[in-house]
Amino acid sequence: MLNLDSIDEIFSKHSINAVIHFAAMKAVGESMQLPLLYYKNNMIGIINLLIAMEKYHVYNLVFSSSCTVYGEPSKLPLTEYDHTGNISNVYGRTKYFIEEMLKDISKADLNWNIIALRYFNPVGAHVSGKIGEDPTKKFTNLMPYISQVAIGKKPVLEIYGSDYDTVDGTGVRDYIHVMDLATGHIAALKKIMSERLGIKFYNLGTGKGWTVLQLISIFEKVNKVKVPFVIKARRVGDISSMYADVSLAETDLKWKASRTIEDMCRDFWRWQTLNPNGYKTKL
Template sequence: MKILVTGGAGYIGSHTVLALAEAGHDVEVVDNFVNSSAESIRRVEKLSGVKIPLHELDLRDEPGITALLDGAGFDSVIHFAGLKAVGESVRQPLDYYGNNLEGTLALVRAMQAAGTRQLVFSSSATVYGDRAPVPYTEEFEPLDSTNPYGRTKAMTEQILVDLAAADPSWRIALLRYFNPVGAHPSGEIGEDPNGIPNNLTPFIAQVAVGRLESLTVFGDDYDTADGTCERDYIHVLDLVDGHVAALEYLAEHPVGARAWNLGTGTGTSVLQVIRAFEKAAGVPVPYVVGPRRAGDLPVNYADATRAREELGWVATRGIEEMCADLWRWQSQNPQGFKG
């Protein structure tokens, strides 16, 4: 299968590109490198022994993406490209609506012109907002995110649902995933955020490797086992397997647009993650407890029954393996791809 991966130089994208290349697919990447590095693709090529064509392009450049797709014979697109920091989206909503929505619209128009009708979209559990009962199920409506980032995901899902309803030749997977963690076991590729990390585990890793002084735990008085927030952490390789399973499912099933949760179905607390990482790394992770952060929910995790029953997909890697792989990446690359 010939596959274009947008945002393929990023964290989840690069791991997916590697898996696809190792499986024998013909893969190309388009990325604007706003929050990624071409070095990740060079390392994917090293691991896979496969040359990966890399196109530096912003998806909002509609003539550019149209020219890339025109006549190229792509069978499918996996769409990761987009801005993704919740806090930043609150401060810079126009950047998020402009980038994430305009980029997707340009992409699907280019796909339509090229006759490519199969799309796997990187959505997010943030589409469920703060009113969905736990565990989250795909049947919950209406989607009601609490921040601009999540709203761009929910809006994009609606655009794609409407598109598939208008033109049944489209086959679209909407993958709502939870908290990606870990790295490739080789330590060659992993998460390398620009600036101060927005997510828990890369922050922990940078504290452990000495780049940051300490971690702030936002609240320890929630109604959970140890008072800290619980989230559904999923190994990035399990997430990759979910994308491959969705790709294969779309090739065989004319489903229109359909959503699947990708999660473990288990909540793990902030303190449990810290302890698991300390055990994996063999070093302490200093932290202080701060006040609750606005918008944080006590608990969220997935009901991944639909993915198991329809895609044949189940997350198999636990938090210990996630932390061990993350530490291998961070300890071998203290400055990420820059060092």
């Protein structure tokens, strides 16, 4: 993505109708420690893509955005019309800046047809257990961390902050099964291939929030495992609560998440137990 010539070569060899852009670095904690890396990868990567798309007259884009563009919510649930930009971490700012850039290009050239999907918190794995999330660095999402503790790869789960204004003091997030997220992209792709939109934004979530401790409890119950944990201080850049109003995606995209929090925990554990060392044993 950082090599414009490589992207150009792909477009020159293939007849492309639309692009789904996933290629970003996404760990909030890491982004606070390595801001330049995040700005370089996330911002320059999509600029190169947009240059190539414009050159080859490919104007249909589904962009992987994030609920982090909302910052600390002033009210919940969050709708697509709520304020964006008051963001507490570098990762979220890269998504926000890209959204603003996409607004600008869609105004300047009416050929552009863009949907930005604001993900909430994707978890789970493919039901087969063959495709899942295999963390490659210490900055990882919550469920892989829970799962690695449960299988014995890590001794204890560290929970960052227990003094948030939530039912049990731990942070609240809207978790969405990765397979529901996948069908959301198919719905978005169908939308931009059939209608002229300019640019539209959609939340992809379930509309319900769960605390960290609730997620741990459900994971333990569904999978019959134990997940020991310790409480640590809050991390810089984290927020207390966030969950989505998903009615716009349901109305416009004819899409709705169908899998439960129990499905997410069960499917991820299946991936973890079938692949205790991740993909490394497959190499």
